[in-house]
Amino acid sequence: EICACLVGSEMCIRDRDLLKTNPVSVNQGLQGKMAGVNVSQSDGAPGAGINIQIRGANSFTTSTEPLYVVDGMPYSMGEGRTTDYGMKQSNNPLSTISPQDILSIEVLKDASATAIYGSRAAGGVVLVTTKSGRKDMPTKLEVNFFTGFSQTPKKLKVFNGEEYSRFARYYKLSADGYGNEVGAVPFVGEGTDWQEVMLRTAMTYKANANISGGSKTSSYSASASYLNKEGILRNTSHESYNIRLKSDYSFLDNRLVIGESLIVRLSKGEGNINQDTMGEILRFPSVVPVFDPTNSTGWGTSADINLPNPYAYYSTVNKNNEKTQIFLNAYLQAEIIKGLKYKLNLGLRKDHNRSRTYTGIYDLGSAGKNDAPDLSEGSSDYESWVLENTLNYDKVFGKHNISALVGYSAQKDKSYGLNGSNTDIPEFIYTMTGNVKTMTASSSLKELTLVSLFGRVMYTYDDRYLFSASIRRDGSSRFQKRHRFGSFPSASIGWNINREKFFKPLENIFDQFKFRFSYGKLGNQQMDNYYPTISIVSDGMNYLQGNNIWFGQLPNVTAVSPTNLTWESTETFNVGLDLSMLNGKLTLTADAYVKNTNDVLLPIPVSGSAGISGLPILNAGQVRNKGFELSVNWRSNIGDNFNYYIGANVTTEKNKVTKITAGGDDMGISGYSCLLYTSPSPRDM
Numbered sequence: 001e002i003c004a005c006l007v008g009s010e011m012c013i014r015d016r017d018l019l020k021t022n023p024v025s026v027n028q029g030l031q032g033k034m035a036g037v038n039v040s041q042s043d044g045a046p047g048a049g050i051n052i053q054i055r056g057a058n059s060f061t062t063s064t065e066p067l068y069v070v071d072g073m074p075y076s077m078g079e080g081r082t083t084d085y086g087m088k089q090s091n092n093p094l095s096t097i098s099p100q101d102i103l104s105i106e107v108l109k110d111a112s113a114t115a116i117y118g119s120r121a122a123g124g125v126v127l128v129t130t131k132s133g134r135k136d137m138p139t140k141l142e143v144n145f146f147t148g149f150s151q152t153p154k155k156l157k158v159f160n161g162e163e164y165s166r167f168a169r170y171y172k173l174s175a176d177g178y179g180n181e182v183g184a185v186p187f188v189g190e191g192t193d194w195q196e197v198m199l200r201t202a203m204t205y206k207a208n209a210n211i212s213g214g215s216k217t218s219s220y221s222a223s224a225s226y227l228n229k230e231g232i233l234r235n236t237s238h239e240s241y242n243i244r245l246k247s248d249y250s251f252l253d254n255r256l257v258i259g260e261s262l263i264v265r266l267s268k269g270e271g272n273i274n275q276d277t278m279g280e281i282l283r284f285p286s287v288v289p290v291f292d293p294t295n296s297t298g299w300g301t302s303a304d305i306n307l308p309n310p311y312a313y314y315s316t317v318n319k320n321n322e323k324t325q326i327f328l329n330a331y332l333q334a335e336i337i338k339g340l341k342y343k344l345n346l347g348l349r350k351d352h353n354r355s356r357t358y359t360g361i362y363d364l365g366s367a368g369k370n371d372a373p374d375l376s377e378g379s380s381d382y383e384s385w386v387l388e389n390t391l392n393y394d395k396v397f398g399k400h401n402i403s404a405l406v407g408y409s410a411q412k413d414k415s416y417g418l419n420g421s422n423t424d425i426p427e428f429i430y431t432m433t434g435n436v437k438t439m440t441a442s443s444s445l446k447e448l449t450l451v452s453l454f455g456r457v458m459y460t461y462d463d464r465y466l467f468s469a470s471i472r473r474d475g476s477s478r479f480q481k482r483h484r485f486g487s488f489p490s491a492s493i494g495w496n497i498n499r500e501k502f503f504k505p506l507e508n509i510f511d512q513f514k515f516r517f518s519y520g521k522l523g524n525q526q527m528d529n530y531y532p533t534i535s536i537v538s539d540g541m542n543y544l545q546g547n548n549i550w551f552g553q554l555p556n557v558t559a560v561s562p563t564n565l566t567w568e569s570t571e572t573f574n575v576g577l578d579l580s581m582l583n584g585k586l587t588l589t590a591d592a593y594v595k596n597t598n599d600v601l602l603p604i605p606v607s608g609s610a611g612i613s614g615l616p617i618l619n620a621g622q623v624r625n626k627g628f629e630l631s632v633n634w635r636s637n638i639g640d641n642f643n644y645y646i647g648a649n650v651t652t653e654k655n656k657v658t659k660i661t662a663g664g665d666d667m668g669i670s671g672y673s674c675l676l677y678t679s680p681s682p683r684d685m
Contacts, residue, residue, distance in 0.1 A: 010107065010108050010109065010113055011035070011109070014104050018105065019100065025095070025099065030105065034631070036109055036629040037054055045238070045271055046271075047238025047240065047269050052066055053065070053123070056655045066107075066124035066125055067120040067121040067123070072329065075327065095265075101242075106126070108127065109124055110520060111522050112468065112491065113492075113520075115472060115489070116470045120450075122524035122568075132220075132246050132248070142209070147203070150204065155196075160286050161286045162189065164187065164287055165186050165187035169184075176302050176304050191288075194286065194310055197234075197310070198310050202229070202232045205227070205228045206225070208225040218249045220247040223243075224241075225242040226242075238270075240268075241267070245262040246260070254335075260329065265325045268321060270320045272319040272357070273314070281310045284310055288300045297312075299362065300312070306366050316360045320355070323352065323353045324350075325350070326349065340391065342390070348385050357376045357377075358374075372425060374422065374423045374425070375421070375422050375425055375430070378418065379419075380416065381415065383414045389407060404457050405454075409452045410449070410450070414446070415445075417443060419441065422434060424438055425438075451474075454472035455470065464496050466492075466496070467494075469492075471488070471490075472488050474486055474488065478527070479567070480565070482564075483564060483566035486569070488521045492517065495514065497514065511584055519571070520572050524569070561618060562618065568600055568601045570596070570597040573593065577591075586633070590631075591628070592628045593628075595626075599619035620660060623657055623658065625653065627651065627652055629652075630651075
């Protein structure tokens with residue numbers, strides 16, 4: 001959708017478009033519908049988290065995820081497990097909302113649109129508005145049921161038993177008694193189809209109920225939803241319950257308004273998969289049976305390939321996860337004088353996650369043997385509060401329209417983790433105290449605070465000329481005092497050409513013809529380490545002195561960064577065109593942008609001889625992103641009862657690391673090797 005007053009690069013999708021494909025999750029409803037917005041599922045497990053990336057990756061730090069603003073309250077991704085394959089209950093706030101509860105999702109892409117949200121918005125902003133009741137609205141009840149199934153449309157072609165045996169014999173390879181071994185015989189028959197064994201037709205069941213209404217001074221909406229989703233891979237599943245409440249109340253002829261929005265989600269997942277699961281299934285020999293009565297634990301095993309029997313492994317290792325998430329947003333808005341409003345926003349978030357992995361007794365041949373059960377358990381709690389105070393002034397005089405906003409915000413995040421493990425516990429004992437001799441435990445506590453001052457001015461003249469400017473100053477506890485604060489400005493201009501007199505001959509064709517240009521600067525302070533510049537005292541720093549072990553406590557220099565570590569900053573230049581034609585039937589949005597990221601927060605490897613483990617983080621790089629986005633939509637109808645919609649979007653992106661100022665000429669970056677070559681300048685020759 002296109003709005004005449006906007007001068008930043010923004011896109012919006014309404015509930016009618018989000019729900020057209022009857023999505024089970026929000027990511028299914030968003031995929032492919034916004035140019036420059038890549039929406040994916042973090043892995044193939046049922047209930048896996050949602051990943052959104054706007055205009056490519058421009059940082060090497062832990063996350064390039066956008067900031068999520070739900071009903072006016074900002075929520076970051078949170079601190080929870082994000083690589084727990086098979087049962088990931090993502091910290092993404094979109095995972096907590098049923099698609100049927102969403103009224104609209106708006107994506108802010110350029111820096112001028114996102115700068116008012118500060119450092120948390122370095123990856124863009126996703127604005128989510130949930131459904132609400134309306135004043136003087138009779139009570140309305142909606143109920144939806146959905147069921148469906150998922151399956152692999154096509155299995156990959158691999159050797160059956162006879163083909164596997166023939167291949168091994170031809171190339172003189174061992175094949176578990178059916179290859180080139182002494183006394184081996186050819187395998188006869190199809191053997192085991194491991195894809196057939198491990199994959200299934202998975203069912204999905206979903207139900208949603210919503211009740212809404214309102215009186216002269218209030219409105220309300222409440223909903224509940226249930227989702228039960230099996231995974232295509234055996235022994236994987238996801239189940240969740242969602243409750244949402246939203247209400248608003250007005251007093252003193254609407255001069256005072258209070259409201260709240262509450263989301264509660266209970267979920268649990270089961271499964272034990274990782275990124276190598278399908279590869280293991282495809283590679284395991286088809287000459288090996290699922291069950292083998294000659295094995296003490298009953299499983300078929302391979303002596304010639306170092307992989308476990310897939311069915312045995314994923315049946316023996318039981319992994320499950322439970323999670324509770326609570327989002328609460330409450331606000332108070334008071335009109336002080338005409339046009340001047342004060343608003344207080346308070347947001348609270350609490351996540352509790354519990355995971356458990358029980359490994360039973362098994363003998364999987366060359367892949368390993370477990371003579372006694374193992375158990376590991378973990379729990380994590382994430383708490384966050386956000387407090388915002390804003391003053392907003394709106395004034396219209398003649399052809400002039402001005403809006404000004406100033407505000408202050410503070411945020412504190414706290415995460416606590418507790419993990420324990422035990423090995424060789426007695427069979428049929430399912431508690432951590434089964435073997436106190438091998439029991440281990442660890443815990444962690446992290447805190448992060450942010451404070452911000454911000455202001456914005458928006459001006460329009462005769463709906464023709466548009467101007468917006470903002471500045472925000474953020475402070476993060478991650479940095480030392482001298483480098484704790486950063487200032488991030490933005491500005492944008494727009495021109496609604498269709499409002500000009502010379503455009504009148506085309507006004508029957510064009511509903512809107514708008515040019516936009518914007519510039520903005522944003523900061524980023526996201527990284528794994530909450531205290532990157534501070535050493536901590538750690539035990540276990542022991543060494544041998546003669547024949548004696550010295551037990552000591554020394555500063556642990558793992559990933560200690562220099563004290564001048566500061567904000568990573570991204571400058572964005574954006575030019576755009578918005579067209580609406582034929583009474584809104586045809587719309588077109590085009591954007592071209594350049595993003596330059598400086599002082600990239602980059603983990604730098606150090607020499608092993610330094611005696612330092614881990615990777616210190618430095619401001620040591622530059623990244624440039626360039627791209628073009630085009631979105632075209634056509635809406636029309638045939639007769640009174642048939643409506644149709646056709647939409648397409650195209651995105652081009654080019655990301656380039658333009659400079660690395662530390663780490664040498666050959667440095668690993670996020671698991672990849674980056675070779676850097678420099679040419680001498682003329683003055684060096």
